[in-house]
Amino acid sequence: MRGKMREPAADKVTAILETAAELFASKGYEATSMRDIAQGAGVSKSLLYHHFTDKYQIFTRITSQSGLGLNEAVARAIPKEASASEQLEIFMRTTADFFEENRLSWISASQEFWTSNEAQMSLQMKLRRDSFETMLRRILEEGVKRGEFQISDVRLAGRMILSSLNWMYRWYNPAGSRAARDIAGEYYRMIAFGITPRGEQG
Amino acid sequence: MRGKMREPAADKVTAILETAAELFASKGYEATSMRDIAQGAGVSKSLLYHHFTDKYQIFTRITSQSGLGLNEAVARAIPKEASASEQLEIFMRTTADFFEENRLSWISASQEFWTSNEAQMSLQMKLRRDSFETMLRRILEEGVKRGEFQISDVRLAGRMILSSLNWMYRWYNPAGSRAARDIAGEYYRMIAFGITPRGEQG
Numbered sequence A, B: 001m002r003g004k005m006r007e008p009a010a011d012k013v014t015a016i017l018e019t020a021a022e023l024f025a026s027k028g029y030e031a032t033s034m035r036d037i038a039q040g041a042g043v044s045k046s047l048l049y050h051h052f053t054d055k056y057q058i059f060t061r062i063t064s065q066s067g068l069g070l071n072e073a074v075a076r077a078i079p080k081e082a083s084a085s086e087q088l089e090i091f092m093r094t095t096a097d098f099f100e101e102n103r104l105s106w107i108s109a110s111q112e113f114w115t116s117n118e119a120q121m122s123l124q125m126k127l128r129r130d131s132f133e134t135m136l137r138r139i140l141e142e143g144v145k146r147g148e149f150q151i152s153d154v155r156l157a158g159r160m161i162l163s164s165l166n167w168m169y170r171w172y173n174p175a176g177s178r179a180a181r182d183i184a185g186e187y188y189r190m191i192a193f194g195i196t197p198r199g200e201q202g
Helices: A009-028 A032-039 A045-051 A055-077 A083-102 A103-109 A123-145 A154-171 A181-194 B008-027 B034-041 B047-052 B057-077 B084-101 B103-109 B125-143 B155-171 B180-193
Strands: none
Touching: A009 A045, A009 A055, A032 A055, A032 B103, A045 B008, A045 B125, A055 A083, A055 A103, A055 A123, A055 B180, A083 A123, A083 A154, A083 B034, A103 A154, A103 B155, A103 B180, A123 A154, A123 B125, A154 A181, A154 B155, A154 B180, A181 B180, B008 B034, B008 B047, B008 B057, B008 B103, B034 B047, B034 B057, B047 B180, B057 B084, B057 B103, B057 B125, B084 B103, B084 B155, B084 B180, B103 B155
16 A cells, blocks of 8 residues: 655555544544544644545545445456356455455445435446445346346345445454355356255245 | 323433434444434433433433344244244344344444454343344244255354344444334345255256
């Protein structure tokens, strides 16, 4: 992450963003003050205000970076020539990997006062979120077309898959024994093949 | 919900709890003040403080009522003699039903500053949450024992099932065309049978 010739100012901005993500994730957006962020990042309040006009701008920077990164990381990881099943598995594993690597920003971006209030969300964020869901739906639709998947409601299948991944931030322990991507792999297997033995009638 | 011979004081308490749940759900716990609650419920601040020492106590009342109600409703709905598959389907549908009927309390209880901070949660709430998860795991374990389910990690299967239900409060639209229980029914089918055709190898 850290460049060799990094400018001190960039280092400060990085420290501010990392501290803010940590505070938003642990205390919540509302309960975090600009003072907390300045103190945690080891910068003066005047320097903090030099870089960011307010807390909202810091928050937006964190969430837009992490949203942008997720879409790109997942789109890049999916091989265009793979089967829909492989694409789905990679979609899920890569999302979980990104979550693990950007856990604090992810938790910040998931603050529900934000996502539950569509009006507050910037148009850019909404488009990004929708394009992520669309990427998943295309995989599912393509799989149905090819006969790889049998899905009565693609929208709802997408919702269920995203739910399993989205909920991880509420319980996942990074110090635990399983990596997030392995959990996502297990989720994939259950969703792809179901939990009733394959001999049974579906 | 309303009893015929209800005492006025009980009506006031109900109004306070309903208003508070609505405010916690829309603005979040932190951003809601005792003044907001009194105003919304149409009671004086002194009456509010007569019934509740602080905001935290109101919050705890709401979340404990809804947690208690969920466990009871689901336990009552599950027929002991049914197959594990039927039990799982009923578990999921009844949970979704309860969510739909108690949406605002549910959203309040899901505030993440709360659930992400185990220390803040009362022992009673933790036990209730754990016993709910345990109820689900028993169904899954029983299903594995009877050969009805094939699950490599029951804990993780339980997590995935609960994730699908828990995430609903973030997107479910009560004015939409599908009832929560029908969505849960669709989730059940996908989890039970998978999204790849049953002819295929699992």
